Amino acid sequence: MPIRNRFAELHPEITAWRRDFHENPELLYDTHRTSGIVAEKLKGFGCDEVVEGLGRTGVVGLIHGKGGSGGKVIALRADMDALPILEATGADHASKTPGKMHACGHDGHTAMLLGAAQYLAETRNFEGTVAVVFQPAEEGGAGAEEMVQDGLIDRFGISEIYGMHNSPMVPFGEFAIRSGPFYAACDSFAINVRGKGGHAARPNNTVDTTLVASAIVMALQSIVSRNADPQQPLVVSVTSFRTESESFNVIPEHVRLQGTVRSFDQDLRDVALQRVKDIAQTTAQAYGGIAEVTMDEIPYPVMDNHARETDHCVAAADTVSGKVNAQAPRVTGGEDFAYMLQACPGAYIQLGVKTEGGRNAGLHHPEYDFNDEVIPLGCSYWVTLAEQRLAG
The missing domain is CATH 3.30.70.360 (Alpha-Beta Plaits)
Known part of the structure; x- marks a missing residue:
């Protein structure tokens, strides 16, 4: 797999971020600690602008390419919130708050996008602007809708938006996606x-x-x-x-x-x-x-991937891993990234974390834990997608 060497170097540090988020889970919009850490790191990376409090507790970082501001803006989104579940992993980095845990991998999503943001801010090997979007309240609170209503797309002039989720049902290192209705x-x-x-x-x-x-x-x-x-x-x-x-x-x-x-x-x-x-x-x-x-007061709509943007995801995933299922089965789980795709062209992809002989607990299970070994691959995907979409 052509993983960026920089992410091999950063792997221990990004893993430490992920495990810190895992130890300190926060629910729905109450992601104040997580959001604060995200904003602090983005500023430390040298992002050109960091906006806090979008969609209540969301964070957006802007990274301009080598030509400076102007040009196309694409967005990469990660979710930050945990679930009201009593953890049963027995891990050294298990939740410190009984009844709350990262049982869906949002800790890993946040850490991987932070890693990608650090790399993009260091290299700036693209034209235009990358907006890294950290969203609260995916687990039932429609945080994506809240961020859209708070001006996410229009305020930053975003023309394409992309999401990614780990999947314990997809083999490690493989990607899965489909155009059209993907999540229910x-x-x-x-x-x-x-x-x-x-x-x-x-x-x-x-x-x-x-x-x-x-x-x-x-x-x-x-x-x-x-x-x-x-x-x-x-x-x-x-x-x-x-x-x-x-x-x-x-x-x-x-x-x-x-x-x-x-x-x-x-x-x-x-x-x-x-x-x-x-x-x-x-x-x-x-x-x-x-x-x-x-x-319910907040029903999630069908998450519908746009055809052209799905092709862009396939191209980036193929570059990084060479293993992409572009006709993945539909998922009866819900995903509030659907609101962002209603407001802007984009697509959402799965990153496989299933290993032979591994625990492979399913999402939302009390024994689930994000697979840290996939971090360099996820970071490389984000960077590759950004550089391909904003090539000079």
């Missing part, structure tokens, strides 16, 4: 089931919310099997079933269900969300109960 639209729902509680020995005097909620869970599975075109991917998952009682002899008055819908087609998305409401309400009614359905 992500919606979540909550169903509050109300009935009549009472003694479990006299269910005839109750409206059994546990029975009602169970019937709703089963009925929701018909949406995929009977309302969706078999050629269109769709996921409907109920992920939480909670009652107000833990007693063996009490039928609860109230049960709360939570779940998610993932889709790639807007018409099917609309149908699925409406069916969740209809099925929950009519099923509850059939059993004598009531179901109140609410949808």
